[in-house]
Amino acid sequence: MKSAVITFPGSNCDRDMHVALNKFGFKNQMVWHNDNELPKSDLVVLPGGFSYGDYLRCGSMASKSKIMQSVINFAKSGGLVMGICNGFQILVESGLVPGVLLRNKYLEFICKNVFVKIDNKDNPYFKNLDKDVFEFHIAHNEGNYFCTNDQLKEMQDNNQVAIYYCNDNGKIEEKFNPNGSLKNIAGIFNKEKNVLGMMPHPERMIDKSLSGEDGSLFFKNLINNIR
């Protein structure tokens, strides 16, 4: 299975994602933001970091990068595109998924483990996972998801909310919401469910010596689903 990770100026989780994808069987290729064409890929990842220094608005300048036109075309033709953290912000800015990501409610960067609940497994990312609650890791300053009521309703009607912040038992309550996100939303799909944007970093949880191993479950399952 082939994957591609895009490096924007200021990306800083590109290597981590590369390591994770290769570890679980992908043959990953790094792609420079200024390239025109995506290499042949089964999965394209927009990694975390501070593309363009988060200047103007997080993800906004990266969404206008040369390579993004190919990424958008790839997504529109049904290709799998996953945006993590800053990658999620880029997806939002490029219009591939609805809504915006605002500054965290308490105006502070947060780096810690959180629990998320998978709402819908009828998609190539989460299909066949045998549990619903995952321990993931977040590290962001602008992860406070927001959208209009109409957008929210449409997303809910289409089962587009991918994951919610919750506690270790899967309870979704405001007190388990680390950043003020609307309805505790931590990640969303596009309508077709081939594009996934989420704030947590599964690539930081791929080894029991690190923050945990739930990321390993996610990646192992993902490559099996694509095969």
Place this chain on the structure above:
Amino acid sequence: MEVNEQIAIDHGLKKEEYKKICDLLKRVPNLTELGIFSAMWNEHCSYKSSRLHLKKLPTSGKKVIQGPGENAGVIDIEDGDAIVFKIESHNHPSFIEPYQGAATGVGGIMRDVFTMGARPIANLNSIHFGSSQHKKTKNLLRGVVHGIGGYGNCMGVPTIAGQTSFDSSYNGNILVNAMTLGLVKKNKIFYSKAAGLNKPVIYVGSKTGRDGIHGASMASASFDEKIEEKKPTVQVGDPFTEKLLLEACLELMAGDSIIAIQDMGAAGLTSSSIEMASKGNLGIELNLNKVPCRESKMTPYEIMLSESQERMLIVLENGKEDLAKKIFDKWDLDFAVIGKTTNSKNIELFYDEKQVASIPINTLVENSPMYDRKWKKTKLPKKNLIKKEDLKKFKIKEVLNKILSNPNVCSKEWIWQQYDHTVMGDTIQKPGGDSGVVRVHGTNKAVAATVDSSAIYCWAHPLTGGKQVVCESWRNLISVGATPIAITNCLNFGSPEKEENMGEFVECVKGIGEACEYLKFPVVSGNVSFYNQTKEIGIKPTPSIGGVGLIKDYKQMITMDFKEINNLVLIVGKTEGHLDQSLFARNILNEKNGPPPEINLFNEKNNGETILQLIKKNLVRSAHDVSIGGIITAVSKMCIKGNKGIEFNKPKYFISEIEYLFCEDQGRYVIEIEPKNLKKVISILGENSVHFDELGRIIDKNMIINQKTKVTIDELKSYNTNWLSEYMN
């Protein structure tokens, strides 16, 4: 403008120094030249008050590849790998403008490390604020934490450990010390020594602006009521540009184009160009019209003294300009050939085709002033006689609550949660432990790092305090299973022109030197920050020690959380009941006098090496050194982290219970072992003549101190975790 003595004094030079400049040049310098002298001769760049004493520190050893004198120190971690590391202060700017001051401190130290060809893999910091009651403290703390996070997070380098303290002596002068570790292949280290004639001198990175002019001079002076006017001397950081600069430099460094490279830190273009030429025993010629400027009509004086951030100066091999330019173009960074190396041994500056400065480089470097300042010895204070009956009135549980919630002991999670500590995917011990630990990417090795200081002990008796900080660093590395290798030091003191402060410096350095020598724990890099003083009041002497160690197999790393119920807990090292200068004495008894706990270097080394031996034999399940707050504080943290309790054994007290639990005798560790290994452990401790006591047994949920005193884990957590977040919100 004609230069005269008054202008020199306004530049922070002394009368005699100005005279020396005129003598050396055999003429009066012009303004640009005077600016260059003042930048090179200030305390921050010239170490004029400290050099004499720093020379006495042990700086070599089997593992040392590069000691002090380069951008950073370098140590060997085997298999062709090396760690580049250094700590540096950014105290003065952080007090004036906390966000930018702290941010550029972090940016500056990372540049020092990647200038040497190393990719930064971990950041640490040691930050000190005034009393929590002081009106400025909250804002300064918030600004500094945001600044450190803002820069480090954007760079994608994990911040893995740190230290925060509060003391009223920092009310007018906070301390912000930033440390970075980088990883490099031993055969790909880059140095700042230029070589060869007519080699192109390249400027890369951000454009030069008017920010930070005379930053280094500002950092070499005390504060007064006009401090707010100094704001323009604080640099403004752009971590995004630095990230690009990092990637571009490492890309260029993969080839063989670079002869020498130096970041433009304190005193900007001035010190970077002079240092490279000086080390190579060459001259250097710069055409200032070629320097990329952010603002129009910048004068030679401003260009030379700007401390704009994210800039590098490189001496390239001839003919490599195009190749190098291509890389910097790719990363959208400025690139300009601004000069060349010469054999004149002068720094010669041209602007609008006119020579605007010409100074022999040796006058700026070798002939810079060096002072043997007067200093006063601090006598070892007399011990306080604390009556055993007086201690009986204290209720242990109440005292424990006060100690665990003390600003200097409480959990700093509010701070480190704002730092990305997991990016790069190799952080295997997060902040909050004895040391931060990162794996050496793609190997089984890991590097541990810690940063420590003990201003109270250093203030009470600088010689002992100096030794103690080094020992604490050593213990923090050992507690995670790392073999200590070397340190970097950041020496924060008041005015060297005051005998008391200079004495504190001299004796702390002596103590540091003695401990480093004995423990074979050399100093490979560092920095001195004097004039941490507002009007007549200086800070408590605060040397920060950054220690680095190696864990050969990262799976043998130790953490402090209690692991398993029924395991046994030992206290290794002798508990003698020293309360003077302890948290208990100062905060509960309100007794601020007396000597700090004594340092016995033999025991320190022996105890530490024995603990390492136990760890390497897989006999230790958790470990934590005993520091401020004593045994009970150490054990409480192990309980909190492991979510388990402990039942203390009835000790054979020769001292009172309070002394036993809260005293701060040095060289001690708390370790958890499995009952089946007790004999083995006792025999190893015995073979090495290491004293130990059986402290207790791990149980569920409660800390049972004696028949009358029981504290639940939830209580311990509430004592320890709430103070800082409540204070800040």
